[in-house]
Amino acid sequence: MKSRLSIDIAKSLLMARWRQTLVAAIGVTFSIMMFIALLGFMTGLNIMLDDLFVNRTPHVRLYNEIEQNPNQPIKNVTIYNGYYHFISSVKASNSREQIYNSAAIIHTIQKDKRVLGIAPKITTPAFFTEGSARISGVINGIDVQEENRLFHFYDYITSGSGTDLKVVPNSIVLGKVLAEELLVYIGDLVYVTTSTGEVFPLKLVGLYESGIRDYDKVQGFTSITTAQKILGKPANYVTDIQVKLNDIEQAPGVAKEYSHLFGTQAVDIQTANAEFETGSFIRTLISYVVGITLLIVAGFGIYNILNMMIYEKMDSIAILKATGFSGRDVKKIFLMIAISIGLFGGTVGLFLGYLLSLLIDAVPFKTASLPTIETYPVNYNPLFYCIGIVFSLVTTYLAGLFPAAKASKVDPVIIIRGK
Amino acid sequence: MNGPVLEARHIGKRFPDQMHIPVLSDISFTVGRGEFVSVMGKSGCGKSTLLYILSTMDTDYEGELLIDGELMTGKKSGRLAEVRNEKIGFVFQFHYLLNEFTVLKNVMLPGLKLDKYSEKEIEARAMKWLDVLQIKQLATKMPNQLSGGEKQRVAIARALINDPLIIMGDEPTGNLDKKNSNIVLDIFKNLSDEFGQTLFIVTHDPDFAEHTSRIIEMEDGMIIHQKNSARR
Numbered sequence: 001m002k003s004r005l006s007i008d009i010a011k012s013l014l015m016a017r018w019r020q021t022l023v024a025a026i027g028v029t030f031s032i033m034m035f036i037a038l039l040g041f042m043t044g045l046n047i048m049l050d051d052l053f054v055n056r057t058p059h060v061r062l063y064n065e066i067e068q069n070p071n072q073p074i075k076n077v078t079i080y081n082g083y084y085h086f087i088s089s090v091k092a093s094n095s096r097e098q099i100y101n102s103a104a105i106i107h108t109i110q111k112d113k114r115v116l117g118i119a120p121k122i123t124t125p126a127f128f129t130e131g132s133a134r135i136s137g138v139i140n141g142i143d144v145q146e147e148n149r150l151f152h153f154y155d156y157i158t159s160g161s162g163t164d165l166k167v168v169p170n171s172i173v174l175g176k177v178l179a180e181e182l183l184v185y186i187g188d189l190v191y192v193t194t195s196t197g198e199v200f201p202l203k204l205v206g207l208y209e210s211g212i213r214d215y216d217k218v219q220g221f222t223s224i225t226t227a228q229k230i231l232g233k234p235a236n237y238v239t240d241i242q243v244k245l246n247d248i249e250q251a252p253g254v255a256k257e258y259s260h261l262f263g264t265q266a267v268d269i270q271t272a273n274a275e276f277e278t279g280s281f282i283r284t285l286i287s288y289v290v291g292i293t294l295l296i297v298a299g300f301g302i303y304n305i306l307n308m309m310i311y312e313k314m315d316s317i318a319i320l321k322a323t324g325f326s327g328r329d330v331k332k333i334f335l336m337i338a339i340s341i342g343l344f345g346g347t348v349g350l351f352l353g354y355l356l357s358l359l360i361d362a363v364p365f366k367t368a369s370l371p372t373i374e375t376y377p378v379n380y381n382p383l384f385y386c387i388g389i390v391f392s393l394v395t396t397y398l399a400g401l402f403p404a405a406k407a408s409k410v411d412p413v414i415i416i417r418g419k
Numbered sequence: 420m421n422g423p424v425l426e427a428r429h430i431g432k433r434f435p436d437q438m439h440i441p442v443l444s445d446i447s448f449t450v451g452r453g454e455f456v457s458v459m460g461k462s463g464c465g466k467s468t469l470l471y472i473l474s475t476m477d478t479d480y481e482g483e484l485l486i487d488g489e490l491m492t493g494k495k496s497g498r499l500a501e502v503r504n505e506k507i508g509f510v511f512q513f514h515y516l517l518n519e520f521t522v523l524k525n526v527m528l529p530g531l532k533l534d535k536y537s538e539k540e541i542e543a544r545a546m547k548w549l550d551v552l553q554i555k556q557l558a559t560k561m562p563n564q565l566s567g568g569e570k571q572r573v574a575i576a577r578a579l580i581n582d583p584l585i586i587m588g589d590e591p592t593g594n595l596d597k598k599n600s601n602i603v604l605d606i607f608k609n610l611s612d613e614f615g616q617t618l619f620i621v622t623h624d625p626d627f628a629e630h631t632s633r634i635i636e637m638e639d640g641m642i643i644h645q646k647n648s649a650r651r
Contacts, residue, residue, distance in 0.1 A: 016519040319515045323529040324504020
């Protein structure tokens with residue numbers, strides 16, 4: 001049978017009961033709308049939470065751990081080869097935390113096509129002196145410009161200026177909580193004691209707020225040259241090399257490769273933040289489950305309405321069959337009815353879902369721990385819209401399948417003779 | 420082209436819950452081209468049951484049924500639907516138009532299903548039959564705006580759209596008043612005389628049967644009497 005004829009008949013049956021059709025379509029519309037808005041909102045929050053860490057965390061970090069030399073002298077004694085060696089109280093052999101030959105490493109990494117950028121860094125424990133009390137913390141010597149380009153450093157400066165850190169010599173940015181504890185304000189001098197015992201006065205030029213209180217309580221940032229100066233180290237002294245890749249998924253492989261190539265430790269972001277991966281996966285899963293549940297409920301609505309429609313249209317089905325429409329034709333017509341409800345309801349749902357997302361996106365959302373966020377975050381991933389429309393079609397098709405099969409089995413003799 | 424339009428060979432039927440009482444037993448007859456046959460009998464004699472078996476809609480029976488020389492018994496439902504579409508036109512006791520479509524569209528539907536002619540041609544043919552049945556002016560109306568007699572005439576036009584081999588009617592005048600019954604009867608007679616249309620009509624109205632060329636009388640599921648009418 002020509003499809004046009006089926007479409008024509010399906011359309012007429014639908015329009016004859018347009019109110020019912022509308023109710024069914026509204027059910028789908030509502031589910032799709034909620035599906036889009038919910039998923040957009042949930043993943044928006046997810047991405048925001050992930051970004052809190054991912055934006056600030058290098059994809060691969062190269063560093064030197066203080067560790068015992070795996071080649072102990074006993075290994076060189078040939079007669080003990082093949083024996084298991086028990087050695088007590090092995091001491092670390094490398095006193096230096098720096099990455100050897102850092103300039104060459106940086107040079108090599110910069111040539112790697114997979115790398116978006118690198119930022120060398122010096123991390124060193126330090127004491128911040130407040131009167132007679134000394135608060136322990138960490139000083140990060142950073143390449144301010146690269147740090148900002150790759151890890152959005154300026155975003156987290158809530159007062160003062162990030163650029164000053166680069167321009168003003170002997171300057172420091174402190175975590176907001178740390179500054180409060182030290183009772184220092186922008187322009188004040190902060191006294192820093194390094195692990196080697198020397199005291200340096202540094203000028204406070206900005207406050208840093210990451211949203212994680214424990215982190216803000218111990219962090220201080222200086223330029224990399226200032227850090228080298230307080231530590232009394234040469235200009236090639238670097239303890240960490242932070243690498244940001246074009247594709248975050250490549251991080252584990254790259255980390256392994258660099259570790260082997262440069263003979264340093266290398267950790268990838270997935271290993272360092274495994275719990276985050278799990279958390280965001282579970283949250284996404286929950287939103288999908290809720291969305292799909294909504295669609296299934298809508299599917300039952302369509303099933304009901306189609307079932308009712310078939311009882312109402314028994315006469316019409318019987319007459320169609322008597323005049324030569326086969327069971328398959330009738331089934332096709334009812335499936336078309338179901339799918340057109342899904343298509344219409346789904347499309348409107350996508351649109352309304354988008355509007356609802358815009359609405360959520362406009363609601364102010366300010367919290368002290370998230371300084372960069374102004375409104376509720378929403379993710380407008382086109383994938384959700386594709387899933388939404390595909391799923392609305394699949395659900396309505398499945399919902400229509402059973403009633404359509406029933407319609408195709410209607411026995412015209414019983415209907416016609418029953419009158 | 421000269422074989423019988425419809426041939427029944429020893430057709431019998433029992434309902435599953437009353438296996439010992441046959442509804443139909445050993446019905447055999449043929450309908451030739453151009454014949455106007457009526458089946459008479461009291462209600463419950465099995466004449467409607469027979470009609471639905473002959474129409475291929477009821478497939479649960481014993482014996483064999485041939486339409487246009489083709490054996491219908493045991494055929495797949497898809498093929499039976501094609502046969503109904505192409506070779507059989509139906510007129511029921513109740514109008515059985517689709518209320519969702521206009522009169523014209525109702526008439527056109529079986530034609531569109533057959534897909535032998537273009538939509539334009541089908542529409543022209545539908546209008547021709549509506550004109551023959553003198554209801555051309557109703558073409559754009561919806562079925563629920565029509566009177567009973569008019570609906571039945573639309574149903575006849577629909578039955579004719581595919582130039583069927585045979586028109587089957589199940590008490591086509593049973594639900595109509597005398598005046599409309601006569602109109603429908605005149606139409607059938609006209610179709611038979613002028614167009615040589617084969618008709619097979621089940622009725623319990625003796626006046627109606629009087630005007631047909633051949634009467635088959637049934638009682639208790641059996642043919643008791645066949646006679647050629649006085650008309651010819």
